[in-house]
Amino acid sequence: MQFGMHGSLEQHGFARNTVWTIDKDPPPFPTVSSNKAFIDLMLKPSEDDPKSWPHRFEFRIRIALGPGGDLMLTSRIRNTNTDGKPFTFTFAYNNYFYLTDISEVRIEGLETLDYLDNLKDRDRVTEQGDAITFESEVDKVYLKTPTKIAILDHERKRTYVLRKDGLPDAVVWNPWDKRAKAIVDLGDEEYKHMLMVGAACVEKPITLKPGEEWKGRQELSAVPSSYCSGQLDPHKALRLG
Numbered sequence: 344m345q346f347g348m349h350g351s352l353e354q355h356g357f358a359r360n361t362v363w364t365i366d367k368d369p370p371p372f373p374t375v376s377s378n379k380a381f382i383d384l385m386l387k388p389s390e391d392d393p394k395s396w397p398h399r400f401e402f403r404i405r406i407a408l409g410p411g412g413d414l415m416l417t418s419r420i421r422n423t424n425t426d427g428k429p430f431t432f433t434f435a436y437n438n439y440f441y442l443t444d445i446s447e448v449r450i451e452g453l454e455t456l457d458y459l460d461n462l463k464d465r466d467r468v469t470e471q472g473d474a475i476t477f478e479s480e481v482d483k484v485y486l487k488t489p490t491k492i493a494i495l496d497h498e499r500k501r502t503y504v505l506r507k508d509g510l511p512d513a514v515v516w517n518p519w520d521k522r523a524k525a526i527v528d529l530g531d532e533e534y535k536h537m538l539m540v541g542a543a544c545v546e547k548p549i550t551l552k553p554g555e556e557w558k559g560r561q562e563l564s565a566v567p568s569s570y571c572s573g574q575l576d577p578h579k580a581l582r583l584g
């Protein structure tokens with residue numbers, strides 16, 4: 344429940360380092376149709392939570408897989424405090440895409456937007472130029488983005504399409520060569536084949552009063568790049584591809 348250092352907790356908060364449980368009797372979600380396999384994971388407060396987060400909450404993530412391989416992640420966070428106190432958090436899905444060659448990759452959907460630059464003390468900058476490509480370290484939070492973002496892997500002729508709802512921002516990260524050397528679980532050359540792009544809510548943190556619930560949804564699909572952005576139909580494209 345926190346993106347990066349955008350909050351008072353440790354890097355990326357504690358939800359990613361905590362043991363979740365499987366809900367064996369999940370409630371039905373209206374958005375999930377019967378042809379998708381899904382699992383609900385739950386996170387509730389435990390004694391190990393940081394003292395800097397003295398709240399009761401219920402965090403449910405539904406991970407659903409469609410027949411064509413598309414992945415849907417739906418997070419619901421509810422404030423279950425009994426002391427009447429609201430709480431505030433930031434949120435991001437950190438998706439790591441495996442790509443053929445980062446210098447041949449382009450993102451569509453973030454052109455001309457404002458972003459917070461994590462490499463420059465979160466300065467607010469406006470994206471220049473008409474194509475987002477990569478030639479050095481990037482650590483950005485794009486603000487108020489469209490609900491659809493495409494990541495084009497030219498060499499593999501494959502496009503990853505990210506759709507989102509309830510998550511106005513998008514994070515983009517590649518450590519590039521120097522920082523990659525300092526990351527123990529990333530090989531020195533592996534930055535050439537990865538890019539992190541994720542739906543997020545960072546600029547305006549979410550505040551929930553007791554009893555209130557927030558929902559953030561992200562959907563990922565892969566389609567052949569020959570399908571131009573305006574005409575994407577992942578299900579049809581995957582069958583042909």
Ligand SMILES: O=P(O)(O)OC[C@H]1O[C@H](O)[C@H](O)[C@@H](O)[C@@H]1O
Nearest residue numbers: 347354355461482514515516539
């Ligand atoms: O290595 P991690 O703690 O998982 O974080 C990986 C990266 O995530 C985000 O993109 C942050 O903005 C980066 O500053 C961070 O380096």
